[in-house]
Amino acid sequence: MEGKWKIDGKKWGYGLAIGAVLLGIVTWGIVRQQQKRDALLTPMETGGNASTVQETANTKVLVHVAGAVNNPGVYTLDGGSRVIDAVEAAGGLSPEADGDALNLAAVVEDAAKITIPKVNAGGEDVASTAASGLVNINTADKTTLMTLSGIGEVLAQNIIDYRTKNGPFTNLEELKNVNRIGDKLFEQIKDGITL
Incomplete structure (x- = not known):
């Protein structure tokens, strides 16, 4: 066993x-x-x-830098460049520039126009309202945006948030991409806005 x-x-x-x-x-x-x-x-x-990455680096973009920069003009930048690169190409911000009005980290797209607004002594954007009385949706502060019919505090902030995230508006119709701004409201304010 x-x-x-x-x-x-x-x-x-x-x-x-x-x-x-x-x-x-x-x-x-x-x-x-x-x-x-x-x-x-x-x-x-x-x-x-x-x-x-190589393709992006080899791509060139053409941008128009205007407003409160030392050397406004049209500049050629590498693909993937940021708004800050465009500002530096234009000689940097001028002393009267409102550097916080735009998202300097936004990626620059080909054929974009980047307008750096000025700040006057009262702290209000000079570029926010044109001589014609139109509101510049790329540079206007919240208070100025609220002067548009139908734009309250929330919608004004939505516009500012949109351009901060996506860079300046390239055409007026792009405003309809902003949260809570549809065709009807756009038709109501389109004659009072500019780029």
Whole structure:
């Protein structure tokens, strides 16, 4: 009886040893296969990202920088440049510039016009209202925007938030992209606004 248990014990031992070896081989195979797959995918992914970055760097954009900068004009910048890069290309902000009126970190798009407003002694944007009485939606502060019919404090803040996030408006119709400004309200105020 005792011999029978010893043989069964050896069989169990051999079985466990063989099972452990098989498990190790299978695990090694899976890990190796994953490493091969990763080695194949990584260069393609890296190459794709590098290519996209390279394409953006090779692209040029033309922007018009106006308002309170030292050298207003049209400048050629690298793709992916920011508003601050355009301002620096134009010689930097002039002393009377309201540097907080625009999002200087926004990405510059081709054919954009960036207008840096001036601040007068009273702290009000000089560029907010044109001589014709039109409200410049790119430079007007909240109080000036609220002079438009149908634009209250919330909508005025929505306009400021939109241009801070997306950069200056490139056309009047873009105002309809602002939260809670639809076709009806746009038609109501379009004759009182400008860029």
